[in-house]
Amino acid sequence: MIRVQSLTKCYRRKIAVDDIDFTVESGKVTGFLGPNGAGKTTTMRMIVGLDEPSSGTAEVRGRKYRDLQSPLREVGVLLDARAALKSRSAYKHLLAIAATHRIGPARVREVMGMTGIEDVANKRVGGFSLGMGQRLGIAAALLGDPGVIILDEPINGLDPDGVLWVRSFLRQLAAEGRTVLLSSHLMSEMAQTADQLIVIGRGRILADGPLQDVMSSATTTVVRVRTHRAEHLVAALARDGVTLTSQPDGAIDVSGMTSEEVADAAASEGIVLYEVSTHAGSLEQAYLALTEGSAEYTAASIASKEENA
Numbered sequence: 001m002i003r004v005q006s007l008t009k010c011y012r013r014k015i016a017v018d019d020i021d022f023t024v025e026s027g028k029v030t031g032f033l034g035p036n037g038a039g040k041t042t043t044m045r046m047i048v049g050l051d052e053p054s055s056g057t058a059e060v061r062g063r064k065y066r067d068l069q070s071p072l073r074e075v076g077v078l079l080d081a082r083a084a085l086k087s088r089s090a091y092k093h094l095l096a097i098a099a100t101h102r103i104g105p106a107r108v109r110e111v112m113g114m115t116g117i118e119d120v121a122n123k124r125v126g127g128f129s130l131g132m133g134q135r136l137g138i139a140a141a142l143l144g145d146p147g148v149i150i151l152d153e154p155i156n157g158l159d160p161d162g163v164l165w166v167r168s169f170l171r172q173l174a175a176e177g178r179t180v181l182l183s184s185h186l187m188s189e190m191a192q193t194a195d196q197l198i199v200i201g202r203g204r205i206l207a208d209g210p211l212q213d214v215m216s217s218a219t220t221t222v223v224r225v226r227t228h229r230a231e232h233l234v235a236a237l238a239r240d241g242v243t244l245t246s247q248p249d250g251a252i253d254v255s256g257m258t259s260e261e262v263a264d265a266a267a268s269e270g271i272v273l274y275e276v277s278t279h280a281g282s283l284e285q286a287y288l289a290l291t292e293g294s295a296e297y298t299a300a301s302i303a304s305k306e307e308n309a
């Protein structure tokens with residue numbers, strides 16, 4: 001379990017992380033989602049002791065990362081896939097990390113097998129693609145068979161096979177009871193990988209909870225109907241709390257009523273419906289609604305910065 005309490009990080013005048021609280025539970029994949037500059041990396045760096053908080057605490061399994069006796073065996077971390085020494089082979093790179101915790105070559109070979117990099121074991125890390133570097137970073141994170149795994153943007157640079165592999169691999173690690181925290185700005189990927197979501201924007205938590213709850217709190221489910229008697233239907237459905245929106249193709253989107261309520265109201269007026277379908281909001285819509293105004297760099301802000309330059 002990871003627990004973050006009143007965590008704040010200021011760089012001179014910039015507040016990168018602003019008094020945040022959250023808990024990451026074991027047995028689940030928790031997605032840490034937010035626009036560029038939201039504070040994801042800074043938060044993860046504080047959790048693993050690479051940055052000192054300005055105030056507040058971040059604990060892994062009830063202790064600060066720096067106080068863990070055998071960190072590699074408790075927390076697996078991938079923060080920067082390009083951080084490996086370029087002149088070393090993948091095998092030697094992993095062996096060097098393993099040696100810090102008296103982990104032997106057998107486990108090094110095992111994690112290379114798990115992450116699909118055995119064939120490039122003797123290749124120089126400097127020649128690796130970003131995707132291979134991500135696999136190497138994940139292999140390093142797994143060396144100590146840790147119960148907590150923290151990965152910053154682990155699917156950056158991966159091809160579709162690699163993305164699929166990371167997704168099923170992380171789900172498997174969570175199913176084994178581990179705590180898995182991964183950051184990404186790819187909403188579609190999170191929708192398929194995460195059980196829980198923490199959404200951050202401008203250093204503040206915007207949403208925290210089960211994926212479905214976060215999505216339904218930030219989006220509206222609509223009932224789409226079609227009829228030849230649109231005006232009559234609108235009159236039959238109009239009431240407080242119900243919003244009716246005409247679509248360019250003639251459909252009417254109804255929010256504030258279930259599909260059954262819409263169909264019953266139409267039937268009681270003798271209005272024939274040709275379509276009654278329910279459309280839930282996507283994670284992308286939820287994300288955009290939640291992070292509206294939180295992106296550090298948007299097309300408009302870049303344009304105005306350039307004008308002022």
Ligand SMILES: Nc1ncnc2c1ncn2[C@@H]1O[C@H](COP(=O)(O)OP(=O)(O)OP(=O)(O)O)[C@@H](O)[C@H]1O
Pocket residue numbers: 011014015016034035036037038039040041042043185296
């Ligand atoms: N060492 C630093 N010195 C000054 N400002 C920093 C430093 N590190 C991060 N920041 C600022 O803190 C804010 C949060 O950055 P952070 O890298 O944590 O965001 P992020 O959510 O990981 O973004 P991205 O998705 O782009 O990686 C940004 O405004 C960033 O410019």
